[in-house]
Amino acid sequence: MRILSWNINGIRTLPQYHPWNTLKTGDAILDELKADIICFQEMKTTRLSLPRTLAVPSTYDSFFSFPTNKTGYSGVGTYTGTLTARPLKAEEGLTGLPRNGGGDERISQVYPRADDLAPSFFPDEEGNTPSDLGVLDTEGRCLTLDFGLFVLINTYCPNETSDARLPYKMNYHLLLQSRVEQLIREGREVIVLGDLNVCVGFLDHCDGHLESVREGFWEHPARAWAKGLFGEGGVLVDVVRMFWPDRKAMYTCWNTRISARESNYGTRVDYILVTRGLLPWIKAADIEPSVKGSDHCPIWVDLREEVELGGRVERLRDVMFCNGVEDGCVGREPPRLAARYWEEYSGRQTLLSTFFGKGGSAGGNKDVASPFSKVDAGKTKCDVGDMEVSVGELSNTLAPTPPNPNTDREREPTQPPPSAPSTPPQPPPSSIPPTFSSPAPSPAPVPTSQQPPTTHPRAPSLAQYPHEPKKRKQPDEPSSSKSKKKKAGQKPKQTKLSTFFVQPSTSSTGSSSGPNQTQPSKDEEQEQLEADYKLALELSASQQDLLSQAHPTPAPKQNTNQAQAWSHLLSPLQPPLCFIHKEPTKELTVTKPGPNKGKNFFICSRPVGPGYDRGRGERLREEVNHLFRCGFFRWGSEVRRDALREGAGAGARG
Incomplete structure (x- = not known):
């Protein structure tokens, strides 16, 4: 079994690197890492913005912790194989927060208390220390999972960005140490892994060979804390350094802003720490500096499948309570902290996308049955509480009544006006839309002398712009010469852009060519334009030659x-x-x-x-x-x- 840890520095930056940019699903990305338990730090996302394919992959159980007061900051996630490493319990944070549930969901019997840690806490600039340990668990920095054989703590410790941030960093370190020591007192084996944001040795620092760096190296409080926790004689063992005690330049983090990874100028701040009782199970441990995708690289540890303890052979699957199909992972549900129990993925909350998908299944959860299921005759049913309601009945109940064209259409005059002898029969209402009248019939062809003006060859034709069909004049409407003159004299409310590209009409009105003069064809007009263009070029060239002969251009002065x-x-x-x-x-x-x-x-x-x-x-x-x-x-x-x-x-x- 392999356990992998990686600070990915943002889940959305991972697809910018190869081979992650070629993988389309969360399962494919996790499978590429080839690990049974995958721990991510610094995910920099939120529950709402986390892609579904990474929130609930099909072959992994997923657990997340997000910051409560910041967005796009910190955050950790743990993925466990559904068939190989399903945890028994899961908690968010280090303090046993109330949102983790109670009773069977709690991993520890006793949790750290602020009163016990107060004497060792670091005061802030105002001299205050945390009176509530919950403030140290609000940045989404830890997930604690119980696998039977061991308790796994996936953590992202605070970085020391300023002197004001140092008290929070050190108090979080002390809280982590207190939780580990309490688990050991309860007889549990512990694995702590992740980005601890502290360098603990000269070999782990890019400038550890310089005297100016060595001087006062251990005076930093974070390094002194780390040396006491997993240094020589500490309660935890750094298994990567245990397998590579003299390996130089074994760095896991580089400053990408100064291109430090190309020259391997970095530090080692990512660790896998285990209690000494787990050492017989440890098979190998190493880093993966060739894997790109972040300013950190992955680290991993392999556990043996079998070990001999006290004269008897112990199998890893047995001690982890994960015996496969019979009584292990498949037959047991994951802890309630798993993302598959979120409302948006458990079927308790209908996604908006389900209302726009075909058959109501678009965007639904593949693992959980959709609330909409197809039935015969193309009908769809919806489960609403204990009732089964047809979607057609539901839509008829909730949808507004459509307008009646017979009542909402403009009413026709019941009696003809005096000038009209009779009212012609009207078409049936179903053939006329409720808001538009039928289009007018095509007009008869006009004589040649009254044809529309010819448009410019490069201007868009007016025929390309469809107009709204004119309302047909009813035969019973009165007509008079006065109304016709008034309409003819009215100006358009808004001039269309296409009218500026139309050549003036040469028809009978105001034309000197006479009413019987026909318009030239488009081919003749194009030939005339080309001839005019060639003549303009010849005239321009000849004029330019004359000007150059009369006023020759002086040679430019050099080196002015x-x-x-x-x-x-x-x-x-x-x-x-x-x-x-x-x-x-x-x-x-x-x-x-x-x-x-x-x-x-x-x-x-x-x-x-x-x-x-x-x-x-x-x-x-x-x-x-x-x-x-x-x-x-x-x-x-x-x-x-x-x-x-x-x-x-x-x-x-x-």
Whole structure:
């Protein structure tokens, strides 16, 4: 059995790397890791934004802990194989939060108390210590699962981003240690794994060979805590270092902002720690630095399938209460903390997508039966409580009554007006839409002299824009010459864009060509346009030749000050050479919020490495290794200013 841990630094950034970008489902991603228990840290997502394929994969039970007061921050997740490693119990956090349930769902008999930890807690800037341990469990940093043989704690410890954050970090470490010690007192074996955000040895630090780093290394409170918990003589054992005691550069985290992974300039902050009673079960442990997808790499530990203890052979499946189909994982349901029991996946809450899918099954849960099931004759039924209601009956009950075209349509006059001798018969109401009248019949062809004007060959034709059908004039409506004149004299309310591209009509109204003059065809008009265009080109060329003969262009002056200044101003900024290696530097842009955000700067193009120059304030000159990045730094504005000065000086000398 393999247990794997990986800080993925955001579940949504994983598909940006190979081979994860070729895998389309959560099961495929988890299968690619080839582990029975998979622990993720720093998922940076929420319950609502977590993709379903990763929330409830078909062949894994999933457990999550999200922060309660922040979004897109922290978060841990644990996936366990449904056939190989289904846990007995599961809790969120380290303090036994009430939302974990009570009774059978609780793993420990006793949980840490604030009164017991208060003397060792670190005070904040105001001198206060946590009076409620629940505040240390609000950032979604831990999942605790009981597998029978051992209790697995998947944790993401706080990072020390500032001095104000150090008390919270240390208090969380102390809470974690208290929970582990309590489990050991209860006779349980424990595995603690994840990103502890602390480096515990010189071999685990990229600059551990430098005297300036070694001096005061253990004075940091987090390192002192780690040394007491899983250092020499501690209650936990670092199994990866146990298998590789003298291995150098065994790092699990790199600063991707300075491209430190290419030169393996990193630290080891991810661990798998076990109690000493589990050491006979440990078969192997290692890191996977070649696996990309985060600024961390995965780490794993393999457990033996069988061990001999006290003269008898113990099987891992037996001691984990997971004996396969007979009485193990398949016949036992996962703990209530599993994501499959969430309302949106357990069938207790209907998803919005089910109302838009075919047959009401789109977006439904594959593992849980959909509340809509198809029946014969194309009908659909819905279970509402204890009643079985037809969807057709339900829609008839809830849907509004459709409008009646016979009553809602405009009423026709019951009696004809005096000018109309009789009322013609009307078509049946079912053939006329309730809001539109029938379209008017096609008009008779007009004479040639009254045809519509010919449009420009490159202008869109008016026939391409369909108009709303005109309302047919009823024969019983009165007509008079006065109303016709009024309508003819009215201006359109809004001019259409297509009217600006139509050539003026050459019909009888206001035309000098006469009423019987026909319009030229499109081919003739196109030929005329091409001939005019060729003539314009010939005239333009001949005029340009005459102007060039009368006023010849003088030869440009060479090496003028103005030309030199403009060439330096408009030319791309050339990167300067670094002082040590005399190599072209690389240009970067400040992305950190502040007064310098958006500014460009140049630094040495070589990668960082052990002993690279971090500046005189951070590194001794005798410890600098010039095989790696030197301390060159210049703002882009300074480089451009120097380039303009050099260009002006070269122009003056010329």
